[in-house]
Amino acid sequence: MKDDPNVISCKNNETEMKNSYEGLDPEETLYDENKEPQISEPYDPMKVDISAPVLSLQSILDRLENNEIDLNPDFQRTENLWKAREQSRLIESILIRVPLPAFYFDSRNDDCWSIVDGLQRISTLNNFVIRKPDDELKLRLTDLEYLKEYNGKTYEELPRQMQRRIRECQVFCYCIRPGTPDDVTISIFKRINTGGMPLTLPEIRNAVYHGLAANLVRDMAQSQEFRIATRNKISSTRMMDRDLTTRFLAFYVLGYKSYEGDMNNFLEKGMEKIKVSYDKSKCNNILNAFTKSMTVCHNLFGDYSFRKLIQTTDTFGPLNKSLFECSSVCFAMLSEEQQRILIKHKDVVFEEYKKLFTTPFFNAINSATGTVEHVRNRYEILTDFINSQTRRFS
Numbered sequence: 143m144k145d146d147p148n149v150i151s152c153k154n155n156e157t158e159m160k161n162s163y164e165g166l167d168p169e170e171t172l173y174d175e176n177k178e179p180q181i182s183e184p185y186d187p188m189k190v191d192i193s194a195p196v197l198s199l200q201s202i203l204d205r206l207e208n209n210e211i212d213l214n215p216d217f218q219r220t221e222n223l224w225k226a227r228e229q230s231r232l233i234e235s236i237l238i239r240v241p242l243p244a245f246y247f248d249s250r251n252d253d254c255w256s257i258v259d260g261l262q263r264i265s266t267l268n269n270f271v272i273r274k275p276d277d278e279l280k281l282r283l284t285d286l287e288y289l290k291e292y293n294g295k296t297y298e299e300l301p302r303q304m305q306r307r308i309r310e311c312q313v314f315c316y317c318i319r320p321g322t323p324d325d326v327t328i329s330i331f332k333r334i335n336t337g338g339m340p341l342t343l344p345e346i347r348n349a350v351y352h353g354l355a356a357n358l359v360r361d362m363a364q365s366q367e368f369r370i371a372t373r374n375k376i377s378s379t380r381m382m383d384r385d386l387t388t389r390f391l392a393f394y395v396l397g398y399k400s401y402e403g404d405m406n407n408f409l410e411k412g413m414e415k416i417k418v419s420y421d422k423s424k425c426n427n428i429l430n431a432f433t434k435s436m437t438v439c440h441n442l443f444g445d446y447s448f449r450k451l452i453q454t455t456d457t458f459g460p461l462n463k464s465l466f467e468c469s470s471v472c473f474a475m476l477s478e479e480q481q482r483i484l485i486k487h488k489d490v491v492f493e494e495y496k497k498l499f500t501t502p503f504f505n506a507i508n509s510a511t512g513t514v515e516h517v518r519n520r521y522e523i524l525t526d527f528i529n530s531q532t533r534r535f536s
Contacts, residue, residue, distance in 0.1 A: 165461055166376065167460045167508075168460070172511055173510055173512050190326055197315050202264070202315075203272065203309065206271075206272050212256050212352075213257075224262050226282070229266040229270065230281070230285060230286055231285075231286070231287065234287065234292075239311075242263065242313050244314040245264070245314070249318060249320070275298060331349065343406055344380070347359075351413040358416060358425045362384075362391070363384045363386070365436070371437070385463075386463060386467070388409050390432055391413070391416065393471045395415050395428070403514045404512075448462060453500060464506070464508075464520060468520045471521075472521065484532060484535075498527060505519075
């Protein structure tokens, strides 16, 4: 076949990722070249437990029909990215007996599998076979290369032998089995997703920690307070907004003093703590603390919230992730009385705040932001600043 519907062009992926980061500071760097974090807690490779059954598509379709494979676009990345032509070519591949690439599933919850790799293929099967004829997403075959006589047909309109050919098609499936730890699962996600549109780290975390932790991160990112404070500049595409709220979550529940130099690992530990130790009531408390912090930051700094002051031009740049993470956590830690005092004297506080960008605080939010030294510097400097201002007006 001339076109492979299983490949998304790298060019499209680069464009999408560029658009996803629109509104974020492009000059902010996570690490210096000579200060890459070292893996201090490697997982035990003996804990990797993956089975490799050969299944018929009938088995997968049965799970789809009974909602036992999660196709919620909030769970991974958006389903149905393929156009009708790409979906149709995949169905045609099955009909002419072209072997399909392997599927990867997280089957640790046998009642509902999660997709590690193959979301668009699964979505295509769902659109063609499972959806009802009156569903607007129901796939009608189009632009077929070989089986042109089936153009315009739905699954129900195919000859019986062609329907059977789809259901009897054999596919390789790799299933992450129960008992595999979250950190091992995350590593598997990272290694498997190397195609034209690999999952981003926020998407991987959202997939592995779906449930209470992922829902909390989502609720923070979708809150009106967050959108106002960030001027609606952070795209939800590829979950870049949730990357910011996950930073708040991890530093809020773990504390900056426990940070050891690996940002991604630290964010995963924060999600793990919510998953293991928190209930819905505690999550609501975190959500409330976050939204209040967003309100305080917006009241204090307005449209300049989370944006660094560029001294050479006396202007504020785009939103800075490290400044967001540090500010949101520090202001969330204040009592309501302390927050009220700062807001009452916001004009003076803002003028003093701008002076921070002439101190080592600027470097701590701008370069090598993932090093232990700069993480601690920015928290300690901002905390001292906040304390001095609340004492000043108390």
